Amino acid sequence: MELRHLRYFLMVAEEQHFTRAAMRLNMQQPPLSNQIRILERELGFELFRRHPKGVDLTAGGQVFLQEARAILSRVEDGSKRAARAAKGLEGALSIAFTSSAAAHPLIPRMIRSYRELYPSVTLLLSEGNAGELTEEVQSRRVSIGILRAPVAHPQGITLHRLLNEEMLLVLPVGHRLLPVTIPVEPELPSVSLKALADESFILVRRRGAPGMYSKLIEACESAGFTPKIAFEIERMLTNINLVAAGAGVSVVPASMLGFHRDSVVYCRIQGARPRLVAPITLLCGTDDLEPTTQNFIALAKELGRKHRKESS
Incomplete structure (x- = not known):
């Protein structure tokens, strides 16, 4: 599982539609659908119920949505703090x-x-x-x-x-x-x-x-x-x-x-x-x-x- 899979999943969950999500991600819809299938196979359960007008989250998808948001938020916060540390804006200094x-x-x-x-x-x-x-x-x-x-x-x-x-x-x-x-x-x-x-x-x-x-x-x-x-x-x-x-x-x-x-x-x-x-x-x-x-x-x-x- 990669971070991009979580970002793909969040976009589809937000749009409730593969085509609209693909447009926002600047990619084609078939590759996006394929990446979500790969994620579902890795998890061992379906994240979305597919229907003609779009998709909605399964019970497992709803729980995974909360965790995916938390993971990406922590990664974003960690990246910001790491960037600040690389500039000497955070950390410790002994004198x-x-x-x-x-x-x-x-x-x-x-x-x-x-x-x-x-x-x-x-x-x-x-x-x-x-x-x-x-x-x-x-x-x-x-x-x-x-x-x-x-x-x-x-x-x-x-x-x-x-x-x-x-x-x-x-x-x-x-x-x-x-x-x-x-x-x-x-x-x-x-x-x-x-x-x-x-x-x-x-x-x-x-x-x-x-x-x-x-x-x-x-x-x-x-x-x-x-x-x-x-x-x-x-x-x-x-x-x-x-x-x-x-x-x-x-x-x-x-x-x-x-x-x-x-x-x-x-x-x-x-x-x-x-x-x-x-x-x-x-x-x-x-x-x-x-x-x-x-x-x-x-x-x-x-x-x-x-x-x-x-x-x-």
Whole structure:
């Protein structure tokens, strides 16, 4: 039994006449009658009572009519949903973030825009460190990872750099390197990287933020010292909490500037070579990307371009 047999049957049942049904189907009446006979033989009972003026449904035909309509309706609905899924309009998309990347205003803007454009796609959001996200994207447990920067280009992964933002030094209020008078925002005090040689640093573990960890070590060594690392923690927000507690100094992306403003001071870093920046990077697989993933990447790149233009 084929779907066309069901469509032929429905047309004859609707018209109650083979010739009129054949005209609507753009076919000859004898082939249509033959196809209905084939369907009846396969079912093992007659669907129509034939009479000179047309046909009407048998008891079996009446029941089969209801089922045929339901089958074709489900096929039509399934075809529409499959077509929507093929365009990324339905389905699911898993995205994982690092906490520092999620703190940037671009990320909630991306999520909000994607939900508005693709309301029928289920978003599965999670958080982890850079190492965890990279492994999850490599193993395809997660479709997209958004982090600062991996230490190297991971195998089997495509990187999309969305933007760069300035890294800021975080000092506790009253620190010896701060000026007596703190500038009023948006102005920030500046501190030379060389002046931090005797300070205790609080950093996210290398595995949690490999790119930023490596760049900071490199910049400090270029400035003539190896940083003394007092604490290595899992999440960047904890850096700021510990600085507020007087446990050391830290370096964070500028988008985290709003945390603990009553107990820490954010400063620009002078003399860092290479310049300390915190990128936002999107990770995905290299091939066979789902349509939902492709749509999100296109949106993220577009919003990243707009953000860079607005910030320039």
